[in-house]
Amino acid sequence: TRPIRIAPSILSADFSQLGAEIEAIDKAGADYIHVDIMDGHFVPNISFGPLVMASVRKFSAKPFDVHLMIAPADPYLAAFAKAGADIITVHAEAGPHLHRSIQTIKAEGKKAGVALNPATPVSALEHVIDDIDLLLVMSVNPGFGGQSFIPAALTKLAQAHALIGKRPIDLEVDGGITAENAGAAAKAGCNVFVAGSSIYGGNDPATYASRIADIRAA
Ligand code: DX5
Ligand code: ZN
Numbered sequence: 001t002r003p004i005r006i007a008p009s010i011l012s013a014d015f016s017q018l019g020a021e022i023e024a025i026d027k028a029g030a031d032y033i034h035v036d037i038m039d040g041h042f043v044p045n046i047s048f049g050p051l052v053m054a055s056v057r058k059f060s061a062k063p064f065d066v067h068l069m070i071a072p073a074d075p076y077l078a079a080f081a082k083a084g085a086d087i088i089t090v091h092a093e094a095g096p097h098l099h100r101s102i103q104t105i106k107a108e109g110k111k112a113g114v115a116l117n118p119a120t121p122v123s124a125l126e127h128v129i130d131d132i133d134l135l136l137v138m139s140v141n142p143g144f145g146g147q148s149f150i151p152a153a154l155t156k157l158a159q160a161h162a163l164i165g166k167r168p169i170d171l172e173v174d175g176g177i178t179a180e181n182a183g184a185a186a187k188a189g190c191n192v193f194v195a196g197s198s199i200y201g202g203n204d205p206a207t208y209a210s211r212i213a214d215i216r217a218a
Pocket of ligand 1: 009143
C-alpha cells in the first residue's frame with residue numbers, strides 16, 4: 001500500500017506571512033506543501049503565480065505539490081518547474097492536449113499529476129494512466145477553500161483506485177477534507193489528503209500539528 005501523505009493547502013494560509021505559514025506547517029508534520037494556482041479563467045478566483053511561489057520555496061524542504069487550475073497550462077509549466085515545484089498537476093479539462101502537458105512536465109524532470117473536476121469521469125484518464133505519477137480527484141468544484149465535500153467523490157476514488165491497479169501512482173483527494181471524512185476516502189484507496197481550511201482555519205500555528213495528526217489518524 002502507498003504511504004499516507006497529508007498535504008496542507010496554503011490557499012487558506014495568511015498570505016501576509018506566507019513564508020512563516022509554510023514553515024509552521026512543515027514543522028507541524030505536513031508531508032507535501034499543496035500550492036493552489038488559480039487564473040480567474042479556468043476557475044472563478046485568482047491566487048498567485050510562479051514569482052510568489054519561488055519567493056516562498058525556501059521556507060520548506062518538503063515536496064511542493066502544485067495544483068494548476070489554469071487554462072492553458074502548458075505556457076507556464078516551465079515557470080512552475082523553475083519556481084521549485086516537485087509535482088505539477090494539470091486539469092484534464094484544461095486542454096487542449098493533456099498528453100502533451102504530461103510529457104512537458106516530465107521533460108522538466110518533475111512528477112506529473114492530472115486532476116479531475118467532479119463531473120469528469122475517471123475514464124478520461126484511461127489512455128494516460130501509464131504516463132502519470134499522481135491522480136487527483138476533486139471533491140469540490142475548484143476555485144475556493146472552505147467548501148463541503150461532495151460524497152460522490154468516494155465512488156470516484158474507488159474507480160480511480162481500480163484504474164491505477166498496481167502502478168506506483170499517488171491517489172490524491174482535494175476539497176472539504178476533514179478528520180470526519182478522511183477515513184472514508186482512505187478506504188476508497190486514497191493516500192494523499194489535501195486540506196486547507198481544516199488545517200489552516202483560524203491561522204493559529206499552535207493548532208496545526210494536532211489538526212494534521214487528526215486527519216492522519218482518521
Ligand atoms: C480548491 C483547491 C483546494 C482548496 C482546499 O479549489 O484546489 O486545494 O484549497 O481547501 P479546503 O480543504 O478548505 O476545501
Ligand atoms: Zn488544490
